[in-house]
Amino acid sequence: MAAPFELTDDSVVVIIGTGAGGGVLANELAQKGISVVALEAGGRYLPEDYINDEWESFGQLAWLDARSTSGDWRVADDFSGLPAWIVKAVGGTTTHWAGASLRFQDHEWKAKTNYGDVQGANLLDWPIDPREMDDYYTKAENKLGVTRTGDRTGLPGNNNFKVFEAGAKALGYSEVHTGRMAINSTENDDRMACQQTGFCFQGCKWGAKWSAAYTDIPRGEATGNLEVRDRAHVLKIEHDDSGKVTGVLYADADGNQHLQKARIICVAGNSIESPRLLLNSASSMFPDGLANSSGQVGRNYMRHMTGSVYAVFDKPVKMWRGTTMAGIIQDEARHDPSRGFVGGYELETLALGLPFMAAFLDPGGWGREFTSALDGYENMAGLWIVGEDMPQETNRITLNHDLKDQYGLPAPNVHFDDHPNDVAMRNHAYKQGMAVYEAVGATRVFPTPPYPSTHNLGTNRMSEKARDGVVNKHGQTHDIANLFISDGSQFTTGAAENPTLTIVALAIRQADHIAAQMVNGTL
């Protein structure tokens, strides 16, 4: 039923990547009657294909192409070839994600104004008024079926949440609940309710959690306006003498290369691949890469200030049972510089299975200090910290000419140094997270270092002025009118909240903009 389009058809919108940004944009445009070809490097996996086994699933879904790392973050030591934990599949990282769906707080759209000059930070206000986003957030929440929004009820709390909630209350926190989750608490949108299976990170086998893979993408295809080509890895974006982009070169599953023509190109390959593709598309006309007159392509890489706290108790918790991210404390999300840092953070429950716990609790750790912690696995509770990190120009994606991917193209290097504000916030969050568990009798607590990045943001950032960023308020590149960025790399700043709801809201908004411009003939 999916419409096949000719390679030579230059009337189509080509979208690169089908995750939170690209997958939603593809469906939104298709619903408006616009012809779309979506090219996705990964394969197609549906709930029946997902594997509820951590490492096997990782092998099935993770993006494992060559990458390198540098900088003072611990990931560069512990997982030097794996800066990010993201997905290569139709639906992108929405197969892996936990489903936490939070709106930005108003002040976070204007970080520069509200936080002032933070030394070493390349802060900027989003060129968007928070009120412009209200309706788009509502649309996004309805699309994703977010609990505790609209008339949707919250999910029930699992064991991990109950420990977390009791600790939070003992500490005097008041904004603690089972979260706003893109997970059905009751049957909704033709998908069933959560069965508390506990492998949300491995793909929800019940389809209770929203993923573009089995919602937006098939719905877009059903219109006849969307063709998704899986195992189609885009290598380069081409342009003409006037500087407009004209098509993309991609490799199919067999490594054969094709050129797909396009009227408009939207890049949504997540915040490492999107800037890399622009940089790898350098030409004599654009020697620094496409859309890079500002020099900001690849810069201001953000990954959220993260970390985890695990705690062992004298009695069983069995945290792996039920939703992976089962609740939230929001009291620390406010901006309150008296804590010694700008911006805020959320605390969200998190559970890992034994295999991932062994890999992530204290990477590189060994001996009895390490193993006695795992001996307490059944009695463990856990939370994840997610807070606003500072954009820094030097945190960036560059091309590593000494390391090539399977197509012979320079691999991305991901450089990241913590900003002092990130460190101060993390220390505060560790202290609070540990206090949560100590308040309910933890016998041992573990301030666990950040995992490879799951939230990758900011490397093609949005700015009012062309000299400060890569795209305008609609995600349209300042330099090339028919080239858009449609994923998390547009983020001007990261805010404290998990990013996907905002990525989805921006994609819905961008679809309106693209459609309007196509109708009025500007594009």
Add this chain to the structure above:
Amino acid sequence: MPQKKSTLTRRELLLRSVAAGGAFVVGAGYVADSDAAWAMEVEHLQPKTMATLIQMARDIYPHDHLADEFYAAAVKAYDSEDAKDAIEAGIAALNAAATGKGFGSYIDTQWERDRVDILRGMENSPFFQTVRGGLVTGLYNQKAVWPLFGYEGESFSKGGYIDRGFDDINWI
């Protein structure tokens, strides 16, 4: 999991083997538990090297409630043509470090704290890091060890935990 050696009875095994030190006995082409609860054939490594590697694995990730066979399974893949030279060299270095501290060999070093001390001295070597890194999945990703930590693995086939205790905590 290492194969139970079917051609040898426990009694024969114990008669034909020599103590390798630690909790192991070795014979021609095999390593066994000192009570012969299990045995593992080795083709490429010297049996004593394999016994030492198993001890090293336990000393890196000591869990007293895990039997040796899980550690043996975790390092079994090093018994290969490709890996054998690096492993023999690494274990030789480990034994040399033990001798340097006045012990007969690594596996003859009786106290765990002394063995750990030897390991700390070579913690940054590629050999140690390879063995440690491999154990993270080699040991903890064995489905047979999961229940010994209480971990239940997948639950989809049983309908999740919605009716099976996702919120059954009773002490909070």
